[in-house]
Each structure stands twice: as C-alpha cells, then as structure tokens.
Amino acid sequence: MTATIFLQAASPNFYGINPQFIMFGLIAVVFYFFMIRPQMKKAKDQKKYVEELKKGDKVITTSGIHGKIYEVADTTFLIEVENGGRIRFSKSAISLEESKALNTPAVVK
Numbered sequence: 001m002t003a004t005i006f007l008q009a010a011s012p013n014f015y016g017i018n019p020q021f022i023m024f025g026l027i028a029v030v031f032y033f034f035m036i037r038p039q040m041k042k043a044k045d046q047k048k049y050v051e052e053l054k055k056g057d058k059v060i061t062t063s064g065i066h067g068k069i070y071e072v073a074d075t076t077f078l079i080e081v082e083n084g085g086r087i088r089f090s091k092s093a094i095s096l097e098e099s100k101a102l103n104t105p106a107v108v109k
Contacts, residue, residue, distance in 0.1 A: 046096045053077070053094070060098035061089055 053059065057069050059079065070086055071078035078088050 042096075049096050049100070050091045050094055058099070058102050060095050060102055061093045062095045063093070065089075066102070 067079035067081040070080040080086050
C-alpha cells in the first residue's frame with residue numbers, strides 16, 4: 001500500500017513579511033484615523049472652548065443645567081441659574097455642543 005502525501009504550498013511573502021502582519025497594520029491605521037484621532041480632536045476643542053469662556057456667557061452643563069457664568073476660577077465656574085441661585089461647577093462639566101448651540105444666533109430666512 002502506498003501513502004500519498006500532499007504538501008501545501010507556502011503562501012507568497014511580500015519581501016519576507018507575512019501578509020497577516022500587513023493586514024494587522026492596516027487595521028491599526030484605520031482604527032487610529034476613525035476612532036482615536038477624532039476623540040483627541042474633540043477633547044482639544046472642548047478644552048479650548050472652556051478656556052475661552054468668560055463672565056456673562058450662557059452655558060449648559062452636561063447634566064442639563066442652563067445658566068450664565070457669574071465667576072471664573074482656575075478649575076471651576078460659578079454659574080448663576082434662574083431666580084439668582086448660584087451653583088459651582090467644574091470646568092469639565094460644561095457641554096461644548098449644547099452651549100455652542102445656545103449661543104449661536106438663529107438663522108432667519
């Protein structure tokens with residue numbers, strides 16, 4: 001009885017690099033440009049916006065509280081809410097998207 005052995009041909013390498021490594025690298029690059037980079041840009045924009053806020057600006061916090069900035073400190077804002085009440089918030093509690101929408105004038109057609 002004779003045994004037949006079939007040998008599988010090795011996949012062609014691209015200059016000695018396994019194609020699986022190339023695919024892994026491409027996935028990492030795509031992940032960076034579609035996930036990591038936009039989040040870094042958003043965080044940078046948030047920080048810049050909060051640093052530019054001054055007394056009298058209308059803001060909305062991430063918890064949905066509307067008010068005007070009454071006092072600016074190093075890491076906090078004192079926000080004046082309805083009926084003269086004042087609440088101290090961390091600067092990171094200001095919502096960028098909501099506050100910009102509140103301060104943008106409505107376009108009338």
